[in-house]
Amino acid sequence: MxxxxxxxxxxxxxxxxxxxxxxxxxxxxxxxxxxxxxxxxxxxxxxxxxxxxxxxxxxxxxxxxxxxxxxxxxxVRENLSGHFTGWNKEFEAFEGSTPDMLRHVMRLWWQRIGATRLSGITKLMMSEGSNFPELAAFYQAEVVMPGHDLLRRMFRRGVERGEFRPLDIDMAIYTIVAPMIFLMLSKHSSNICMAPSIALDPEQYIAMQAETLLSGLCAPAGSAS
The missing domain is CATH 1.10.10.60 (Homeodomain-like)
Known part of the structure; x- marks a missing residue:
């Protein structure tokens, strides 16, 4: 016993x-x-x-x-909005140029969200948000607006440092958001929007989008005040 x-x-x-x-x-x-x-x-x-x-x-x-x-x-809080405090701290600690920050932000978004199942939440909200207005408002307040605020801070940093030309910052946000949404939708729709003969490599796509954006955003050399 x-x-x-x-x-x-x-x-x-x-x-x-x-x-x-x-x-x-x-x-x-x-x-x-x-x-x-x-x-x-x-x-x-x-x-x-x-x-x-x-x-x-x-x-x-x-x-x-x-x-x-x-x-x-x-x-949403556990996987997305709950991370904005840490992401803002990363922004404040970044020591490189703003063009390098833009490249970093786009790569990091793919690694942490776009390439993971979390990107399916954005697709869900785009497809069902109009049927659930309370959840759509919640998602905008918890994810979309804080995300835009981070991008707004990045663009403002670039302009203030003379690295970016003067621009409409609110509209500039969508120059980053739009290609990333396209990449996310392609991922969750079996690349239905892509030509069958062209493989979409996410890392290559992001790098090209970043350089294309920077060619229009960056101030001419020697113009910084």
């Missing part, structure tokens, strides 16, 4: 494992939800599917996220 001390140790071990499992559940639910939202879209994803993929009951899902809308918002 096991000794009392052995039983006590066993109970503590089980308790710790249960606590760890409890703590892990929100992350597992968000991970499962992200997969399903990207695979099926928001409207077609059912709460019970998220719970099943995470290996918990539907009741457990609702314990953490009472509605599918709240679940989606949590996915």
């Amino acid at each position: 096991p000794s009392p001390s052995f039983l006590a140790t066993k109970l503590r071990t089980v308790s710790v494992k249960r606590e760890r499992r409890k703590e892990a559940r929100p992350g597992e639910l968000l991970d499962a939800a992200l997969d399903l939202f990207v695979e099926k879209g928001f409207a077609a994803t059912r709460s019970e599917e998220v719970a099943a993929r995470a290996g918990v009951s539907k009741g457990t899902l609702f314990l953490y996220f009472p509605t599918k809308e709240e679940l989606f918002k949590a996915v």
Whole structure:
């Protein structure tokens, strides 16, 4: 018969494992939800599917996220909007030129978002946002506007340092956003917009887009004030 001390140790071990499992559940639910939202879209994803993929009951899902809308918002905060504080710190610590910053930003966007399943969230919002205006407004406030603010700061930095010519900064934002959205949509639509004979290499595409933009943005040599 096991000794009392052995039983006590066993109970503590089980308790710790249960606590760890409890703590892990929100992350597992968000991970499962992200997969399903990207695979099926928001409207077609059912709460019970998220719970099943995470290996918990539907009741457990609702314990953490009472509605599918709240679940989606949590996915966005966890994977996108929650990173803007760190991204702003990276901006402030960048010591290179603004043209180098633009190249860096575009490459980093692809590595961290575009090449990952996270880019499927943007596609989802573009295709379903009009049907869910509250979620569209949330996404704009949490992701789009902070992203534009970062790009705005970059363009302003370039102009103030004499590296970029004077420009309409609000419109300049879209010179970066548009090609990146095209790349993301191509990724999630099996390159349907591309000629079959031309392979779209994301890194090469981004590098070319960056240099094309910089050829128009950069101030002529010797013009810096």
